[in-house]
Amino acid sequence: MNKQFEFDIADLAKPLTFPVEAYLSKEYAQAESERLWPKVWQMAGRVEEIPEVGSYITYDILDQSFLIVRVAPDQIKAFYNVCPHRGRQLVNTTDTVNRACGKRQRFVCGFHGWTFDLEGKNVYVLDPQDWKGALNEERTALTPVKVDTWGGWIFINMDPDCVSLREFLEPAAKVLDPFEFEKMRFKWRQWVIYPANWKTSLEAFMEPYHVAGTHSQLLKYGDYYAYSKAYGIHGVSGFDVRDPALRTRASTSNTRAGGLGTDPRISTYELAHENYETVNHSTTTETLVNAAKRLVDELPEGTPPDEVIKHWLARAKADDAARGVIWPTITPEQMTEAGLAWHLFPNVSILQGVTFALCYRTRPYGDDPNKCIFEAYAIERYPEGKEPKTEWVYAEPTAEKWGPVLAQDFSNMAYVQRGMKSRGFRGPLPNPHQERKVTNFHRVLSRYMGAGALSLLK
Numbered sequence: 001m002n003k004q005f006e007f008d009i010a011d012l013a014k015p016l017t018f019p020v021e022a023y024l025s026k027e028y029a030q031a032e033s034e035r036l037w038p039k040v041w042q043m044a045g046r047v048e049e050i051p052e053v054g055s056y057i058t059y060d061i062l063d064q065s066f067l068i069v070r071v072a073p074d075q076i077k078a079f080y081n082v083c084p085h086r087g088r089q090l091v092n093t094t095d096t097v098n099r100a101c102g103k104r105q106r107f108v109c110g111f112h113g114w115t116f117d118l119e120g121k122n123v124y125v126l127d128p129q130d131w132k133g134a135l136n137e138e139r140t141a142l143t144p145v146k147v148d149t150w151g152g153w154i155f156i157n158m159d160p161d162c163v164s165l166r167e168f169l170e171p172a173a174k175v176l177d178p179f180e181f182e183k184m185r186f187k188w189r190q191w192v193i194y195p196a197n198w199k200t201s202l203e204a205f206m207e208p209y210h211v212a213g214t215h216s217q218l219l220k221y222g223d224y225y226a227y228s229k230a231y232g233i234h235g236v237s238g239f240d241v242r243d244p245a246l247r248t249r250a251s252t253s254n255t256r257a258g259g260l261g262t263d264p265r266i267s268t269y270e271l272a273h274e275n276y277e278t279v280n281h282s283t284t285t286e287t288l289v290n291a292a293k294r295l296v297d298e299l300p301e302g303t304p305p306d307e308v309i310k311h312w313l314a315r316a317k318a319d320d321a322a323r324g325v326i327w328p329t330i331t332p333e334q335m336t337e338a339g340l341a342w343h344l345f346p347n348v349s350i351l352q353g354v355t356f357a358l359c360y361r362t363r364p365y366g367d368d369p370n371k372c373i374f375e376a377y378a379i380e381r382y383p384e385g386k387e388p389k390t391e392w393v394y395a396e397p398t399a400e401k402w403g404p405v406l407a408q409d410f411s412n413m414a415y416v417q418r419g420m421k422s423r424g425f426r427g428p429l430p431n432p433h434q435e436r437k438v439t440n441f442h443r444v445l446s447r448y449m450g451a452g453a454l455s456l457l458k
């Protein structure tokens with residue numbers, strides 16, 4: 001990893017704070033457009049969105065727009081979405097309709113008709129002789145931008161001197177590779193322009209410390225005590241036990257959450273069912289819920305919790321295999337290390353399971369620090385050819401559109417944004433054990449921004 005980001009991991013265990021300007025200041029937001037966004041790999045879309053040669057999507061960040069095109073069955077290219085003639089966008093995007101997709105063999109500019117092939121090369125200029133030979137290939141081609149893929153996601157980077165995508169994502173990529181996200185496909189995808197900073201919004205999904213206060217209905221299934229730690233510029237959280245003396249690697253496995261009830265056969269099903277119904281069908285799968293439902297019939301009363309979980313996962317794996325969904329091989333050690341949910345710097349959160357993931361991406365909305373483009377989507381493994389057809393749906397932040405759990409999160413985020421403006425707010429006090437993803441985020445951010453450094457709470 002880039003030397004600039006070598007930190008002392010132990011530092012995050014200390015009680016820390018950082019200034020609120022990162023969330024509130026217009027100047028800070030403007031500085032992000034210079035110091036952050038042009039320097040980082042950004043998740044721009046999924047490979048599945050451009051399945052055929054000529055398929056394209058746009059990706060916008062602030063006032064920069066990109067065109068991402070499949071130029072060959074095994075090759076993707078990305079360009080700044082601008083015509084080199086007089087600067088018209090090639091594909092229209094706006095602040096409110098910030099995405100476009102389609103399929104073309106040529107991109108024709110709507111203004112004077114200059115035309116480009118999929119490789120970004122100009123193939124038509126009206127009256128080129130008028131330039132008296134000054135229009136060379138370079139001047140008339142689209143401007144390329146770095147693009148690469150990992151886990152079925154497409155990333156772009158505006159910095160021509162950037163580290164490779166792989167290097168940027170490490171060591172998170174290595175821990176998450178076994179989940180084979182590239183084999184998952186969209187289940188649903190929704191977005192909304194939400195009244196909170198992109199960081200305020202993303203951080204609402206970075207730690208299970210808020211479960212007791214925000215999603216108290218879930219407490220009957222577990223206590224949701226969490227660990228949280230940095231992996232370079234990225235971070236992870238997962239289930240933990242409150243008593244440090246009882247903490248072992250095994251105790252932090254995310255398959256441990258089998259429910260708190262007296263009969264683990266029933267509580268495992270109740271938790272799976274609750275998750276499925278209230279988190280918009282995304283933090284588990286139908287296969288897992290159905291296999292959990294059968295536990296009372298398949299196992300005798302008194303089966304110990306570990307055996308219930310083992311049986312449940314084995315049955316679900318077999319059920320999936322029977323319908324053509326093969327589970328990836330993930331060792332118990334890999335599962336434990338992968339924890340429950342990741343922050344990929346700067347603006348992505350992934351809550352993963354063996355055959356599914358719930359993902360969030362937030363982006364600034366213009367130069368208004370009080371708004372963001374908030375997106376959430378679920379991906380899942382499907383039998384080949386059985387993937388649902390989905391598209392991005394604009395959805396107001398209500399329980400009806402997003403399910404009750406996300407609505408509970410939405411019910412905080414805007415008020416965190418408002419609350420932090422209070423003259424009476426002394427600055428964030430993130431939990432030194434459970435919210436290190438948040439402090440690590442601001443630690444890394446401060447290196448890019450040259451502002452907002454963490455300080456010790458004394």
Ligand code: FES
Nearest residue numbers: 083085086109112
């Ligand atoms: S601006 Fe595109 S052809 Fe003139």
Ligand SMILES: [Fe+2]
Nearest residue numbers: 204214215409
């Ligand atoms: Fe939440």
